[in-house]
Amino acid sequence: MARVSIKVNGKDEACEIKPRTLLVEFLRDHLGLTGTHVGCDTTQCGCCIVLIDGKAVNSCTMLAVQANGADVTTIEGLADGGKLHPMQAAFREHHALQCGFCTPGFIMSALELVAKKKNPTEADIRYGLLGNMCRCTGYENIIKAVKAGAEAMARVG
């Protein structure tokens, strides 16, 4: 067993886990944060993406022990009570989700994308989301939502 201490959505979480525990298993099974999903096993679908120290990372291709001491943000950590984060709100406004399974990963990727470039072009967004797959939307409304979300985030600072 290994002891890990990870800050998740602002809360320190410390526990004993088997070293083979993936970060996504730690989040889903140990903490009950089931908003982070597993869609593949080859690091391609992006359903499991979370932010680690602000960077978008595939939580299914990382051991929880590798995140020891890190600051992790999951989809559950974005909304302020009943008020959606501007990027979440943009996804709703632009109908950027249908089944919603891939959505948390897209939002986390979008947040890093906007952190790196405040006003991304359509091409920036398309290339910036290459690590996320969606089978429902044809990406069309996701691109629009990320653009709008970036603008909204710039407005609120």
Added chain:
Amino acid sequence: MNQVDASSFHEIGRSVRRKEDFRLLTGKGHFADDYNMPGQAWTVMVRSPHAHARIVRIDAAKARAMPGVLAVFSGADCAADGLRPFNHNAVPSTKYDMKLTGPGGGSVFVGRHMLLPADKARYFGEAVAMVVAESREQAEDAADAVAVDYEPLRFLERTEDAVVPGAPAVWDEAPNNVLVDAFFGDHAATERAFAAADHVIGHEFHVGRIMPLPLEPRAGLAHYDAASGNYTLYFSTGGPGIVRQRRQFAAALAIDQEKLRLVALDTGGNFGTKNRPYVEHALALWAARKLGRPIKYRATRHESMLTEYQGRDLATKVELAMRKDGRFLAMRAENVMNVGAHCVSLSPLAKGAGLITGSYDIPAATLRARGIFTNTVPNNVMRSSGRPEVTFAIERLIDMAAAEFGFDRIALRRQNLIRPEQFPYTNAVGSTYDSATFEANMDLGMKIADWGGYEKRRQEAAARGRLRGLGFANYIESSTGSPRERAEITVTPTGRVEVVLGTQPSGQSHETSFAQVAADLLCVPIDNVEIILGDTEVVKEGGGSHSGRSMRHAATVLSLAAPELIEQGKALAADILGVAPADVDFAAGRFVSTRANRTFDFLELAKEAQARGGVLKVVKDNEMHTPVFPNGCAVCEVEVDPATGRVHLTRYAAVDDVGRCINPMTVDGQTHGSIAHGVGEALFEQICLDPASGRPLTESFEEYGMPSSTTLPPLTTEIVEVLSPTNPLGIKSGSEGATAGAPAAIISGLVDALKDFGIRDIAMPATPLAVWQAIENAKAGSQANNKARHGSWKWRA
């Protein structure tokens, strides 16, 4: 059917933002893998490493002795417990379905889908035993340790190999592997028309095997309560929905369906593959009873790709007879569906059979439709099942005819379209189309695609060394589906309008769009309407979500239920006001009477009902068989890098006549996804088997190409609303149509780009390798491109 008066609609037709979104955006959805219970054990399947093999012996002694292992079960154990094969209702049987028959006109033998087969494994990856252990890892270890002796048999991948004399039989009951052989249309009239024709164009196409691939892998948690004898399965599903799947699971487990509860709240995509039950869920329920533990199952992506029901795989030979002025005279077609190792659905074959003549007025046609067993994963419906295949054939054939005989491909289509005044129109194989304005669709599609600006874009591409092509296709599809639907509407004293329906969404926004319909029909605020789905504790009847049925059936049964609830309200209001029910009107959402001052809305009335010990509630059933025919067109532009064969889809526009559109935002969204599925099929997606072993080579997202954010262009879509006369709100269907037209449009554009090489056809998917080979072959003067990949079929063999 009487149409509902639309003049008072406030919500219908508006892009209402979704009720589903808050939970999905904040990580609070309930997907199949999100359920856990204390004390749960895990199951992992032992899967066949052969595509076709006799199971000689299963030795689980070593596995049973491993740490944490609770049980190992095989097909013999299932048989000993009296478990039954799944009844998949594989043969379409509603009133308007094309009637498929076995060889010689008899019944169709569909194989037997045992939960675990005891005799043979019939495709690579088929589960032959199950292991249950305390942890998933322990179950995986033990599954590796189960020793199965196989006697490998020759396996069949392609239908043309399966019908050759001497081919191995997938099922002893079908020694030549043929399960369907049916004929449609007027043979004599067709032959006469062909004999009199000036031109005949013919071709063979193969629309390949692909995977629906929703991003949520299969998972589930099964629970058995020994005290009550009740089973519960928490999972995700689609298609026929929990009502039918409850019957199917109960029948397979040989239990009373009243003892089984299915809960499927959020489903992470479907596209058809979740439309039929899976053995792992049934086995988990069975093991939960046998072991007295909750049993959890979760497929890896790899496992999903090995075993999820697949789609398409139709070989078609088509011929079109024409007059020298371009008028279409007759068509004949021979469609062969590869159904896989056992048959879970013949819907693709039947749906396509009814639409072979497409959007065109073709006076005579014949069709021979066959279904063939092979040693491949069972082939199921997939988004727009059956329609993309036949759309591809007729639309590509028209392009070929135009090129061959010197017609303009657009003018040739216009000349032969069914005209608005011909509706209702019965086509030459017996399908009666309800309504459409095909030529207006074409005009609109060409306008939003900037058809006129194409030549300039082509020249600009040529200056960059790229070959640009312009593609076009019309499509018509049929929406039928399970004919029964029930609505239960309760107005609660707390001010909610609860609507229970038996559909099964997997992203189609039912909680929002159904609420729009209910709100308008009952004149209540949409925020007060709650749509309840996905739990057999409350959903007792309903047909699920497939074949574009949900909105049409839901809105129809709601439009029948709403007047009854209004009558109840009038009666109650009359009672309260002390007037005759006939003196109460329902106007602008209020129950009013000229004989009293007091008025009520539904919510106020519900409180009154409670005070009187009653409830405002209606349960309404409806059965509706008449199909509708959504239709539209697609225009696209592609660019080819002739040095590498890479195809870039650069522009895409689609027009879809969905009948009355309830929520344009969600319909457009589903159209985008629908296009993406067609793009994937045309350019990227294919299942490849290792020819030696039958092992799939496309068993991960690393090998199976799909559209991405960088390979799809911006999508331009327009909704057309030609109301269908078949149902009260005039609804047809959205979400599948664009898939039907996309492959034909894209290959049309690609062939246009490559026409100077003399290329007439390219097999799908048009991967860079395939396009490069086509160009090389054309340069070498070979005709190989112009033949379909799959072998030729004899007429009336």
Added chain:
Amino acid sequence: MDDFNYHEPRTLAEAAVVLHAARNGVYIAGGMSLIPALKHRRVRPSDLIDLRLIDGLAGIRREADTLVIGAMTKHADVAGLDIVRNSIPDLARLVGEMADPSVRNRATLGGSIAHADPASDYPPALLALEAIIVTDTRRIAAAEFFTGPFTTGLRKGEIITAVNFPIPDNAAYVKFANVASRYAIVGVFVARRAGKVCVAVTGAKPCVFRFGEMERALENSFTPDAIKAIVMSAQGLTADIHGTPEYRAHLIGVMAQRAVASAAAKPRPA
């Protein structure tokens, strides 16, 4: 995934000791190739030795005409930092087009080349730039490092600490990517330094390789036309569902010509 012991050594020496003591020890850097292999049980270590806490393994610096990139440097940094863009712009571009952003946030140079995927993008860069792989015990020329599919010249327990990239006069990488995995079906890295030309090819054989015939022609004339007539034999090239050997042979020519055109147009930044 199997159970394993997990170690977080603080020094290279400690890491090597742990590895040699383990029954079947494996180092982990970013883990982007290793963790999927663990999940699929293709690699079943008794001990996993994480290099992340060892100081000095990450970072990029320029030493005269050499760019030194630490083994634990993440792809996102190689792709994004000006120090790389200003000295070997096409190396930054190559890394910026590997996989996808979230993978690049975790994947490392050392992990990538130790994995030695025959369709990976770093190996042709190392080979064409005549890079030196620096380990805890020695320096290895790229030509000696890549020895076969998923195999390298590393000895048991040896740890890559950095890679030294000599800065070329001209360089370009052109990749024809598999649309699903974004690995190279064929990728060609062309580099010219002091009149010497190297052409390295990935994705086409079980191991990255140099194409000498093209190199000689380009040393005479660094133009696409100089290699137009040079066709690689399809013999021994990879065959899979994405490409036949003949297709790959053809693509090598196309990618090489495009790389030369691109490299010739981009002389070394001042």
